[in-house]
Amino acid sequence: MSRCAQAAAVAAKVPAAGVGNVGLRPPMVPRQASFFPPPVPNPFVQQTQIGSARRVQIFLIGIILLPIRVLLVALILLLAWPFAAISTVCCPEKPTHPVTGWRRKITQTALKFLGRAMFFSMGFIVSVKGKIASPLEAPVFVAAPHSTFFDGIACVVAGLPSMVSRNENAQVPLIGRMLRAVQPVLVSRVDPDSRKNTINEIIKRTTSGGEWPQILVFPEGTCTNRSCLITFKPGAFIPGVPVQPVLLRYPNKLDTVTWTWQGYTFFQLCMLTFCQLFTKVEVEFMPVQVPNDEEKNDPVLFANKVRNVMAEALGIPVTDHTYEDCRLMISAGQLTLPMEAGLVEFTKISRKLKLDWDGVRKQLDEYASIASSSKGGRIGIDEFAKYLKLPVSDVLRQLFALFDRNHDGSIDFREYVIGLAVLCNPANTEEIIQVAFKLFDVDEDGYITEEEFSTILQASLGVPDLDVSGLFKEIAKGDSISYEEFKSFALRHPEYAKIFTTYLDLQTCHVFSLPKEVQITPSIASNKVSPEKHEESASDKKDD
Secondary structure: OOHHHHHHHHHHHOOOOOOOOHHHOOOOOOOOHHHOOOOOOOOOEOOOOOOHHHHHHHHHHHHHHHHHHHHHHHHHHHHHHHHHHHHHOOOOOOOOOOOOHHHHHHHHHHHHHHHHHHHHHOOEEEEEEOOOOOOOOOOEEEEEOOOOHHHHHHHHHOOOOEEEEEHHHHHOOOHHHHHHHOOOEEEOOOOOOHHHHHHHHHHHHHOOOOOOOOEEEOOOOOOOOOOOEOOOOHHHHOOOOOEEEEEEEOOOOOOOOOOOOEOOOHHHHHHHHHOOOOEEEEEEEOOOEOOOHHHHHOHHHHHHHHHHHHHHHHOOOEOOOOHHHHHHHHHHHHOOOOHHHHOOOHHHHHHHHOOOHHHHHHHHHHHHHHHOOOHHHOEOHHHHHHHHOOOOOHHHHHHHHHHOOOOOOOEOHHHHHHHHHHHHOOOOOHHHHHHHHHHHOOOOOOOEEHHHHHHHHHHHHOOOOOOOHHHHHHHOOOOEEOHHHHHHHHHHOOHHHHHHHHHHHHHHHHHOOOOHHHOOOOOOOOOOOOOOOOOOOOOOOOOO
16 A cells, blocks of 8 residues: 555544644755756846946047947948858858859958958957867867857858858848858748758758868857856757867956847947947867767767866856746746746756746746735745645645745745646646545545535644635535546646645654554545555655
8 A cells, every 4th residue: 555545544533643743744855956046047137337437438439439430330341242242142042052162262251351350340359369170170160158249250250150040130131141151051930840951951061071161150049148158059069070169258347248138239239339449359269179979979968068168268157048048038027027037947947857848938927926916026935825825834834945945935936847847746646636635535425525625724734723715616616526626626736736745744754653552554445536546656755
């Protein structure tokens, strides 16, 4: 007989035994270090503070430099356009074969020079470190951290390799023609086969033996504030060929380049940067990273190794944030939560807890409904109790503590997602639901009355005057609760499963702490709704 079934039988005979004894409570579930909060809470925001004196300085310098630089950039773009046009004439938007011969030699030489001239006219002083690998040595460049649209400097310095870019960028007048001149790998966000086609194109080019240009990839896939390296997407590492890491640094006192999801706009950053006397940027080409046999078969492993090497050289940590965190951050803002509430390190959460985007997005809606009335978009014990329609009690505090992973007295969205997946959903099995139903169905008639429901909840929560009429009406469609109604509610609200299993654990702790001669031998009566299975089952608890 299972431990839960045994405890249920005891509970029927000793309904409130041991509930008030806090010393008999089951131990807290242990934590895994892998689920600790990330070292950088939010890498997608940048708040540059500019003092009054600095604003005056920017204004005075900008009066002179801004119009000059805008004119120079426009002139260089106009000069570059004919060369880009020659390079792409009679070529499809998505290139099927590399540009060769005189067109490649002349246009590439001219565009490299004009590219350097354009960034110089913007005020960038570029410092290059390391040796650029040849196409045969490293078919792929991986550049990080990706923090701004000015990171295109790396492309110019590396000799105009191909880039992975959105299909929409190639449609932009003038700029789109320049982009097509480097023979990019274009990605469509509306084509369901785009990811597969992109990977196949990267594999084809990187294994061409130098026939195609090298490919420059920003593996993070979105801009950050350079405080850490977020998850590297595996696309550049799938071919299993050597890659050359490229580090990007902007060692300036005033940051006018970082372009994140929350901060200065594209236009504001251009104006601020053009109004500086100069802007320093360092581009470092690190030694080529060659994958071993295991890494060739596991691009995620290879990506993580390269990321760790780059992070160590930069002196910054790594986190498991990714582009999906940005989407959740925006969704949190739309739900009137702080934008940081949506950051859950999606890569880690989805991989370890087997969660998908739609599931996490749905949980964000649920979380918002609980936290909407609280300050700072976090759930306190009072909001938690109100959501569960239960009073604050020892059992509820214990459940809350299981969610509250950093013990700060509140639950953020990341803790909420982990708590549901690790603590509640595993406890919400068919067996637990059956045992819980038996626990409430005292007279074993297949239905739970409000009196039975109230009696057991009062005992499990240790609150003798508990009013559960609101919760009972939410579950029951009539005067009593059937097994199907109970099961449906339990599946929709897995938080209650932990309360039920906690009560069962309390009964077990109480019974097995008694002297052997007074222990009650449990017996299971058949249930009219859901007969109990007598096989041994694993504990519902799971290390998180």
